[in-house]
Amino acid sequence: MSNVEARSGRPPAMRWEAPYLYLLDQRRLPHTCDTVTCRTPEEVADAIRSMVVRGAPAIGAAAAYGVAMEALRLRELDDADSFWRRLESVMRELVATRPTAVNLAWAIERMGERARSMRSQGPAAVARELELEAAAIAQEDVETNLAIGRHGAALVPTGAGVLTHCNTGALATVDYGTAIGVIRVAHEEGKGIHVYAGETRPFLQGARLTAWELQQDGIPVTLIADSAAGAVMSRGAVDLVIVGADRVTANGDVVNKIGTYALAVLAQAHGIPFYVAAPRTTIDLRTATGADVTIEERDGREVTHIGDVAIAPEGVNVYNPAFDVTPASLVTALVTELGVVRPPYPEALRRLFEAQHDIE
Ligand code: MRU
Secondary structure (H helix, E strand, O other): OOOOOOOOOOOOEEEEEOOEEEOOOOOOOOOOEEEEEEOOOHHHHHHHHHHOOOOOOOHHHHHHHHHHHHHOOOOOOOOOHHHHHHHHHHHHHHHOOOOOHHHHHHHHHHHHHHHOHHHOOOOHHHHHHHHHHHHHHHHHHHHHOOOOHHHHHHHEEEEEEEOOOOOOOOOOOOOOOOOOHHHHHHHHHHOOOOEEEEEOOOOHHHHHHHHHHHOOOOOOEEEEEEHHHHHHOOOOOOEEEEEOOOOEEEOEEEEOOOHHHHHHHHHOOOOOOOOEEEEHHHEEEOOHHHHHHHOOEEEOOHEEEEEOEOOOOOOOOOEEEEEEEHHHHHEEEEEEOOEEEEEEEHHHHHHHOOOOOOOO
């Protein structure tokens, strides 16, 4: 089974070598490049829950491999009913690992539909097909990101200061990235951009992952505390903000990493365009607004500790939502693999799903 080749010297976020999935342990970056081997779908589910692998497209692809892994393990079963019971149960477990990113549910739904469409052919054939389907999800993600990068780079002026949040790069996807994909293309086109990466408290995806990824790829980056974003904007250093998304709802609301909403408000106050780069697999037309999305709340320890070091009094009450909702009214445009989508979003997003080719 072919894997997606990482485009730099960095180890890839995920590597499939049947029947196991190898994940770069993103909890330990940037200082340690460890690989976690997932031998069962339960181990894939644990890796998603504990953020060994994170980022909406990446958890979708990892979960798809988790389904393929179980089908391969059970392919010799004579008892087809046990095969199907077990496969459905694994899909339920994987989809429940994180509630907010719709890419996860999308990938599992696609795997389930593919499997069920072949039900009459028996476990061995289904397993073979599911391995191919997971690889297709991974491969398509990279192609999609390259297209997002090309469309988005047209929005980036020469010499621009670009502020981004969380990590939306090769680590958050199968490769290349969404918002960081746009940054990558703009950089490769020689636009001389400079990136400001917010540290992204509390899990520090910006500091630990984005700063590392961009530095490795030679893209000029300055790390800032999240609380410095307003000051950097007011100095005129930021020409645009670009972030990714975990879910874009039918009205254009954007659910993304906690802190995104604050950046969108700041961008509007400073007259700076606020762009969101996301594939169609992140757009959820079945959900009306951001208020209808379940926002994952994570362990308070992520806030009270940095690594193993406590930075807050023991026993303090903590609220730790992993995501927030940016209202569509604050989003200048969405960059997708088919082109740039502008308001009014309800109609534009519906048209995007009818489109077969680029929309521009
Ligand atoms: O909690 P995480 O690290 O999985 O959150 C990731 C984000 O919020 C990203 O911005 C989003 O998933 C898009 S990744 C291309």
